[in-house]
Amino acid sequence: MLGSTGAPRVGSTMEWFGTGDYDIAREVLQRGIAAIFLIAFVSALAQFPALLGDNGLLPVRRFTQVVSMRRAPSLFQWRYSDRLLRLVAWGCVLLAASVLLGLPQAGPAWLPMLVFLVLFGAYLSIVNVGQTFYAFGWESLLVEAGFIVAFLGSDAVATPLPILLFLRWLVFRLEFGAGLIKIRGGREWRDLTALFYHHETQPMPNPISWFVHHLPRRFHRGEVLGNHAVQLVLPFLLFAPQPVASIAAGIIVLSQLWLVLTGNFAWLNWITIVLAASAVDDASFRWLGGWVAPALRDPAPLEAPGEQPVWFVVVVLAVTALLLVLSYWPARNLLRRRQLMNASFNPLHLVNAYGAFGTVTKERFEVVVEGSADEDPRTEDGWLAYEFRGKPGAVGRIPGQFAPYHLRLDWLMWFLALGARDTRWFEVFLARLLEGDRATLRLLAGNPFPDGPPRFVRARVFRYRFSTPAERRAGHVWWVRTEAGVLVPPVTLPPQAPPPASPPPQAGGQ
Known part of the structure; x- marks a missing residue:
């Protein structure tokens, strides 16, 4: 027909x-x-x-x-x-x-x-x-x-x-x-x-x-x-x-x-x-x-x-x-007994394997990134935290609702706290903060250094837990945290080499 x-x-x-x-x-x-x-x-x-x-x-x-x-x-x-x-x-x-x-x-x-x-x-x-x-x-x-x-x-x-x-x-x-x-x-x-x-x-x-x-x-x-x-x-x-x-x-x-x-x-x-x-x-x-x-x-x-x-x-x-x-x-x-999770079997990502949360972590760790404008990084009063849009940071800030939007940097920070092997991106991230890179800063909830980039940045690890109802009433906090260690000690950008000196003027000339 x-x-x-x-x-x-x-x-x-x-x-x-x-x-x-x-x-x-x-x-x-x-x-x-x-x-x-x-x-x-x-x-x-x-x-x-x-x-x-x-x-x-x-x-x-x-x-x-x-x-x-x-x-x-x-x-x-x-x-x-x-x-x-x-x-x-x-x-x-x-x-x-x-x-x-x-x-x-x-x-x-x-x-x-x-x-x-x-x-x-x-x-x-x-x-x-x-x-x-x-x-x-x-x-x-x-x-x-x-x-x-x-x-x-x-x-x-x-x-x-x-x-x-x-x-x-x-x-x-x-x-x-x-x-x-x-x-x-x-x-x-x-x-x-x-x-x-x-x-x-x-x-x-x-x-x-x-x-x-x-x-x-x-x-x-x-x-x-x-x-x-x-x-x-x-x-x-x-x-x-x-x-x-x-x-x-x-x-x-x-x-x-x-x-x-x-x-x-x-x-x-x-x-x-x-x-x-x-x-x-x-x-x-x-x-x-x-x-x-x-x-x-x-x-x-x-x-x-x-x-x-x-x-x-x-x-x-x-x-x-x-x-x-x-x-x-x-x-x-x-x-298979050793089932793959979230795996693609071809470069076109057609007909994949899915699955998530085969294990559940019992404790929550967060990487807190801080910067300091002081000349001496040992001065604790000078350190200010960079707040992310979605991941926990300040203990008094209520967790936000962002899904179905995907905050990619925040998700990678969660994997970083779990001990992710590939941390190349994080090293560059810290360098971008030291440079005051605007595109990188727009990924964050705010910039604690609006007048210029910090001299130093560091990354500390904290154990977070939800506050109890009594703790929330008393301190108006959603989280309680204790320091667990240092991921990256204070680092700064390497000094820039001075520009080459101009050659001396030639004697004589035309």
Whole structure:
């Protein structure tokens, strides 16, 4: 059969390929992933030049000199400049915004496909040169999700079931992988004590974390049991008939909303919520919407999508076959005793292994960076602390809410306090503070030396714990800290060599 454009089309009887029962899910998936792409590119605009730019802590140009295009495919392998990075990021912000407005979805099936593939390629280019600042599981998760969602098509075609099923497989890997890593990890997950500590020691607590930490221990044991049920049992039900799949997805969403309420995990929880929509049918969405707006229970009938173009069916099936082949490695990883956590098996970051917090730290350590303008660094009164936007610092400051935005420097400071091996970026960071580098200082909550950079900087390690209710009432503090050691003693910039003397004037002359 030929369509109006003359292109061959496949009849609408192909119920195994396309469905009209997940149109709302498609909208949630496309707009949700686009929203997270928008946040990710805004984050790159604000942070990438200072962290990885020409004068960054780990410059891209140095990385691409030693890492090949084959190992890390990226637009920036050919050329990098801060201006090009900003141009790419701003362009992708506009593309993501267009999907939020529903513009590509109103066109032919290839239009949202093209938009999402551009977003995928641009963010992959950033991640693959982002080094330790982009070595987080949710970076690969966004790359993979952006690629898969590209093949959901537009309103002109029925929602392709193979893509929906593969998105459920992505949620399965994400949740079941995290559950297995916990059971195979620290004993605290097996004896149900992990959340005695987690709310206090997580990378970046939020304003609610203090209150949840002080809930009864039996509540925290219940949290762990609920986590095991959600991550080890419910993922299998995502593939069950409706309404079981929708109920399983709904419970996963509720568990993610609890994590949103109690911590700052960038966009990890929000993207999981979006991806869980792949298992929720339109009837369930309308039932849920009916609680908010009763008119949604009996919506006006939607116009049926057109028949499937042959090229669309072929492309979707070819992509699904490719993704199934790539699934071998993460599936094998799930069965391995030494399960990898947040691992990519190919440079395109497609079909990855996920999982987090296999062990929970029992104590919280923080690196406090200080500067001094005094000539003698031994004068303790002259030292002032640099406050970060998200990580704990001043004990009287309540933890902030930043997710789904990602504060990359603050997260790296948490790993630094845990004893991260690669500290090259931190050495450069201290040098930038001594130089008074404006781009670096904009990553912080404030600059204690507004009139000029300090003479010395140092880094001390403190053990932090949440204050008790009595301590908070008495001292108006959220944290109590004790010094644990010195990470970097006072350092200063090396003296600059004087400029070479001008040669003496020649005698005589013309």
